[in-house]
Amino acid sequence: MIDSIFDSIFDVFGKFRREAAIDYFDLCHNCDTNTLVTDGGSLVTVMKVHGLQAIDGENEWREAALAIENALKMLFNREGVTFQWVFEKNDHKTLQSLIDATAPNYKAMRDLDLDIKDIMMENIAVNREFVCYESSYIAIWSDLRLIDSQLAKNRIRENSEHALNLDLLLKECPNIFGVISELMVKHSALVEEFLFAMRRGRLDLKELSAHEACNAIKLQYHEGTNRDWSPMLIGDRRHLRTITDGEPNADGSELFWVPIKKQVANKPIEYTKPGVVKIGENYSKTGVVEVFPETLKPFRTLIEKIDKNIPFRLSFKLRSGKGKLWALRQTIFAFTQFAHADNSRVVAEMQKLEANKESVPSIRLSMSFSTTSLQVDKLEYYYSRIEQAIQGWGSSYVTEDKIDEHAAFCSTVVGASANSSLPETYAPVDDVVKLLPFDRTSSVWDHGFTLFRTLQGKMFPWAAINTLTRPAIELYIARSRQGKSVLSNSILMGLVLGGGNVELPYSCTIDVGPSSVGVHQFIKDRLPEHNRHLVETYVMEFDNGDYINPCQKYPCVDSLFPFQREFLHGFLMLLCQNSKGESHVDMEGYLDALISEVYAHKAEESPTEYVAGLEKGVDEWIKNTQFELNPDTNWREIELALGEADEWDLAGRCAVYSSPVLSEFRDVSRQSRSLERTYGDEMDGPGAEFRKRVEEASKKYPVFCKHSTKSFAESRLRTIDLQNVLTKDENIGPRQNGLMFNFALYVGSGDFMISKNCLYQIENRFKPHYEKLIARIRALPARLFVDEFHNCGGLRQTVANVEKYFREGGKWGINSALSSQSFVDMTDTMIGQATSYFFLGGVSREVAQKMKEKFSLSESDVKALTDGTVHGPKRDGSCLLYVYKTQDGQFSQTLKFAAGKKLLWVNSTHPEDLTLKEIVTKELGTNDCTTALAEYFPSGTSVDEVERIKASGESTGDILEMIKDRVVESFRLKNQAA
Secondary structure, three states: HHHHHHHHHHHHHHHOOOOOOHHHHHHEEOOOOOEEEEOOOOOEEEEEEEEEEEOOHHHHHHHHHHHHHHHHHHHOOOOOEEEEEEEEOHHHHHHHHHHHOOOOOOHHHHOOOOOHHHHHHHHHHHHHOOOEEEEEEEEEEEEEEHHEEEEEEEHHHHHHHHHOOOOOOOOOOOOOOOOOOOHHHHHHHHHHHHHHHHOOOOEEEEOOOOHHHHHHHHHHHOOOOOOOOOOOOOOOOOOOOOOOOOOOOOOOOHHHHOOOOHHOOOEEEEEOOOOOEEEOOOOEEEEEEEEEEOOOOOOOHOOOOOOOOOEEEEEEEEOOOOOOHHHHHHHHHHHHHHOOHHHHHHHHHHHHHHHHHOOEEEEEEEEEEEEEEEEEEHHHHHHHHHHHHHHHHOOOOOEOOOOOOOOOOHHHOOOOOOOOOOEEEEEEEEHHHHOOOOOOOOOOOOOOEEEEEEEOOOEEEEEOOOOOOOOOOEEHHHHHHHHOOHHHHHHHHHOOOOOOOOOEEEEEEEEEEOOOOHHHEEEEEEHHHHHHHHEEEOOOOOOOOOOOOOOOOOOOOOOOOOOHHHHHHHHHHHHHHOOOOOOOOOHHHHHHHHHHHHHHHHHHOOOOOOOOOOHHHHHHHHHOOOOOOOOOOOHHHHHHHHHHHHHHHHHHHHHEEEEEEHHHHHHHHHHHHHHHHHHHHOOOOOHHHHHHHHHHHHHHHHHOOOOOOOOOOOOOOOEEOOOOOOOOOOOOHHHHHHHHHHHHEEEEEEEEHOHHHHHHHHOOOOOOOOHHHHHHHHHHOOEEEEHHHOOOOOOOHHHHHHEEEEHHHOOOOEEEEEOOOHHHOOOOHHHHHHEEEEEEOOOOHHHHHHHHHHHOOOHHHHHHHHHOOOOOOOOOOOOEEEEEEEEEEEEEEEEEEOOHHHHHHHOOHHHHHHHHHHHHHHHOOOOHHHHHHHHHHOOOOOOHHHHHHHHHHOOOHHHHHHHHHHHHHHHHHHHHHH
16 A cells, blocks of 8 residues: 555656756767767777677687686776676567578669569568577777876877967867777777777677767667667768757857767656656656676576566676775775675685786676566566566575666666766676676677577577678588578578679579579569569470570670680580590690680681571571672671671671581581691591590480570570480489589579670670770679589589689679589589588487588587488478688577578479469469468478378369368458458
């Protein structure tokens, strides 16, 4: 009854008690791009802590703890330093953080006019279930005690004299003369040394700019702040404010900069009941740890005790405390609380402090926490749950009635003030380290369509092409059914939706089977009609009526560009090998000379004569222009004329016929006197061997032997399925499979390699076109993904070509990726060049040890691969080991990846699922087909239902037709109900 009356009285008076938070902030202005200045002249830098860039194993934890201990010892081996670490976890912010992470992808989707909003929303919804927003910030203050006291006094006096010399002293403006240059130098060195020490422990930190720091501070103070808010700082362009009465205020301060504290803490505080304050629409309650843990436990043990749906923020503030005589009494009192045991324990702690006071500095430690809610009742519940968790975190004691509510709340805001009115405890650095939140795994990127999450439930957005892992080269090691196809296709979709994309990027996927066809077809169907030709799905056959000439050149160029010549040489070398991979000892030099002769012969002595009717567009151009046809007019002449007329599409069609084909290589080989003089014409010579292999190829591989009828030049997204042209035959397999992989690699992605180095071969009159072509290709992202590489692992020429992409592709911005079921297919060159490894599916200890040696894995990585941590698809997604390399070293994380039911259907490659998708699409159309199947079969496949119907004898007719009818009916009924 008494409490109720008191609350009512407090509520009445609380309405009249509204305070500005600036009394609890001391931020004044900025002195450079990254440093803020307090009212007293101290300097403060704010850093964002991304987290620990390693699996949180025992060794990694110890290394990180040691790094932080060394960093803090470095900071506190001097007076004048304050340190704050603020950790926040807030599930109420999760949805917005997911939207923010994929916002650039959403914009790209709209700019590309790609209708996949349903997939975007599903991607966010799936991850919303498993992810919880968290953030971590560090602030470091340096005050005047950091420099010589007499120097500080002199500088203060000099700066005051500068201020007095101003004609107008603005009392409400930041005092720009309050900054001491020597302190700036010391502070900058201190921050740089701290960052270096932390990164040695694989902790990923980013020093925030002054604008970013103010934004982070304001968002922590008032959650309702617009996330894009930015302060007005010294150095920013600004406009003078208009005064309502037409006159400036007393000192004219409104004409200049507003102090930072007035900008970030402009929302008034409202006291609603004891311990509770209201800022904007949010109620907040803060507690303080008055007696610190008896048993020091890692931070993660505290997090595990707090429910995911409870928002909270924890602040650890450390202040210099060494070397002050007055601190002795406080230290005795503090250690009485810290140990809360008998006097002998206190004496022991004091002796330890005395023994370590030089090597292990003691610091003043305060800890506060806050929680927030839109409803007071929920707020009290949240607070009690957090209080229980902290009390159980090593027998701590929490208080809320000995503090100013607003001061306590502001103490949980990063960088608000170096001062502290909270209870403090003296403790050695090595003890304090164990309490800090350094064991939260890192999320390295802020944006990305592919949304991983750490095992701690932290969002880990990822994009193949980024600024950190350059060049972007990925290796995937995954046994069958471990989720690799879904992941790689999601990454492809992320490439298409890359931030800033206004055109489709270039991508080539070399696959064995239809695993990549689904996502390509899905993207094609969701594009506008006029852009669907930019997506190509092609199943290669030996003799399906299509011809792709491996010898084709670019229009208006008489020879091959270097990258084309290198491919053709390797292709012909493979063609000339026997089943054991052997060829004539002189074959390499012979082919090099032959290629030069063939193209010179084609251009100068034997150009292909023009035949009307083959290319209607060319025929029409000739008819409509003044081009004069002669009986001996050849395709090359028309091609050059079209190039001069800037009709490059038609010139490209002419280049099809002006290029040599394999049979002409055979003819030149037989007729060339220079080749005969150099290599002889014996039956066992390289020429005879070459002609024999070409004869065989023309019969076995007709797809290579005529002028091209199939081209990928106009497409951007390409997938080439080699399933029908590969063989498991031990005798002919290596050679044939090598040919097919190399050929697909070239025709699918060869144009990615064109560069300015090619311009020297081009006549000046045609250079402007090629300069534009090269600029366009270089301006767009490009990706090459070679899947199922175990089908050609060990084939020397294929491996060499892939290694070439890995070595040189990065120079041109090409993102290369390779997947295999076995890590033994990956050479040391590939592993050395790669910047990302994805390990999907667990392995035995023996295999993991071999992987450890080959990929330089840690013992914690090996443990994750062998103890069931890494696994295939489950309800909450698959779990993989991700290893990435940056300029700072090699790091690893265990990540979870969950795909939505629509994305699973997009990626489904089971024959029965493919047939079902086809017949449902005929009924409902592409968009509704995916939705209908996902709703009816949320697992992403119909296989189990098909097997059930077969076993039950439920249908004697076409099972898939029956299932189709059910899917369509269910979808239409739901739509009618909606």
